[in-house]
Amino acid sequence: MVRRRLFAGQQLRALRTSRKLRQGEMASLMGISASYLSQLENDERPLTPSLADRLRANFPVDWEDVASNRVEPVLNALRDAAADPLIAGNLSGEQIERVAEQYPAFAEAFARLHDQHRRSMQRLEIIDEALGADNISGGRLPWEEVRDWFHRANNYVDAIDRAAERLALRLSGTGVSPTLAQMAGWLEENGVTVAYASGGAMRQFDPVAKRLTLDPNQPIESGRFQMAYQLAALALRDEIAGLVDDTTLQSVAARQLLTVGLGNYAAGALLMPYEWFRGRARELRHDIDQLRQVFGASFEQACHRLSTLQRPQARGIPVFFCRVDMAGNITKRHSATRLQFARFGGACPLWVVHEAVAIPDRIHVQAAQMPDGVRYVSIAKGLVKPSGSYHRPPRRYAIALGCEAALADEFIYADGLNLARSETITQMGISCRICPRDNCDQRAFPPSDRAIVVNPHTRDLVPYAITDLVR
Known part of the structure; x- marks a missing residue:
């Protein structure tokens, strides 16, 4: 069989430019000379499997987008299977490609076997869901349908995200986060009166009178988000309605919840425009407190936005994100990593997020390994939202965010961890029911x-x- 020749000069040059590397720096990372790199970038020489391996190791997020559309499906599936920590051995990219090219039937069978293994794990997750569900009929509740809708979309909604990015550019003039005054100005220009009143809802909109009322006692980040929600709901109503109309959600409640969810998504995308937020996140190595200051966002808003950076050809690092309440219920969740959460409470008690609920306003850091052998670096921070009244207890919960340990260099919170010693790695599971x-x-x-x-x-x-x- 003739070996495929992979020419990726344009992609290599784009990758180097996006990471602001000189040819010599890029060549050093790849272990080749600058002249060899120049030949690769000009498509004078093909990219070898060993060099592709080095690119994948040095740029695990960026290179995956470049390479993903250049490999046959069987090779892609075989690489995915070989990357599973449960599979013994350390196969090089050249070995994997040789197997896929010379023994395609075996490669397909191996990939199918790995897919069956993953399906078995999913079956256990379904058992976990069935055991934890409270509704006798076994039907899915509206909020579960909407949660799964976002999960299937990989927590990224391209039409809304790009429209919000364009809207932020129109409001700010520079593509950065629009200010409160700029958003209020847009609302007023479109006939909406903005008022403030205590004692009511955080946000109340009267569509007949075109009057938006906000609670002035909420934190400023929450106030900005509520105004951004109403602005996005009006400016992007057609885009949101089109997505809701195209869903298979049957109940009125589920469709209404999806409308609200897309409005919340649009508000986050408006306040933290994709390209600017992604660039700053990587420059700051995902330091949440610094991102908060740059974008005027809350800790939760910044973490949630990081979990949506899944735009093809411009992805952020894959992270998981969730919010846990005092009882251990996971009230928000998304994972772009291989980690999946327990669907109904009962999360692993060894997870640092439980400690964070009890000890708020401090970032807890943990290195953990799941039963499949994948290691993660995660942070958790307990948050307390005041109610404004002695008779209303404050809301307490914790936010968790993390990535696979292979991306530790991009995650500032891994700097103090010793990931080389197994004794420092917490052995965790998803849920006792399936661990x-x-x-x-x-x-x-x-x-x-x-x-x-x-x-x-x-x-x-x-x-x-x-x-x-x-x-």
Whole structure:
């Protein structure tokens, strides 16, 4: 079989330019001479698999977009399977490509086997969902439908994001985050009166009188977001309505919730325009507190926006994001990584997010490894939102954000961690119901798909042993 020749000069040059690297610096990262790099960029020489491996190692996010449309589906699937930590061995890119080209039937079978493994894990997640669901009928609630809609969209809605980016450019004139005065000016120009009144809702809009009323007692970041929501809901009503009309959501409540969700998404995209936010995030190595100051956003808003940076050919680093309340319920969640959350409470008690709820206003950092062998660096911060009244308890919850440990250099919070020593890595799971670990002292109950053995003559921290037998 004739080996494919991969010429990627234009992509290489674009990658180097976007990272502001000189030819010598880029060549050094690739382990080649500047003249060799020049030949590659001018398509005078093809890119070898070993060089593609080095590019993937040095630019795991950027290069994946460049390379993804240049490989056959079977090769792409085989690389994905070979990257799974559960698969033994350290196959090079050249070895993987050779197998895909010379033994395509085997490569397809191997990829299918890996896909079956992933489907089995998804089956366990469905069991977790079924066991945790409270509704007797087993039907999905409207908010679950909307949550899954955003999950299928990978938490990125291109039409809304680009429209909000253009709107931010019109308002600010420079493409940066529009100010409160600029947003209020747009509303007034479009016949909307902005007023402030205490004691009511955070945001109240009268579509007949065209009057927007905001609570002046809410934090300034919340006030900006509520104004941005109303502006985006009016300016992008057609884009939002078109997306809602195209969904398969059946209930009125689900469609209304999706309308609100898209309005919230548009508000975040308006206040933190995609390209500017993505660029600043990478420059600051995803330092949330610095991003907050640049964009006038809250900690939660900045973290949530990072989880939406999934624009093709201009992705941010893949992160997971969630919000957890005092009872451990995950009230917001999205993961662009391989990590998936428990769908109904019962999240792993070893996760640092639980500690963060109890100790607010401090960033907690954790290195953890999931049962599939993938390691993550995550942060969590407990937040307290005052109610404004003694008789109304403040809202308390924690925000969690993280990425795979392979991207630690891009994540400032990994700087103080020793990722080389396994003793410093917390061994976590998703949920006790689907966690296969048999040596966890914090286990609340056995996994749903495994048999257990109880020895009345022995008592350990966990009163049973987990077997390898599937129930």
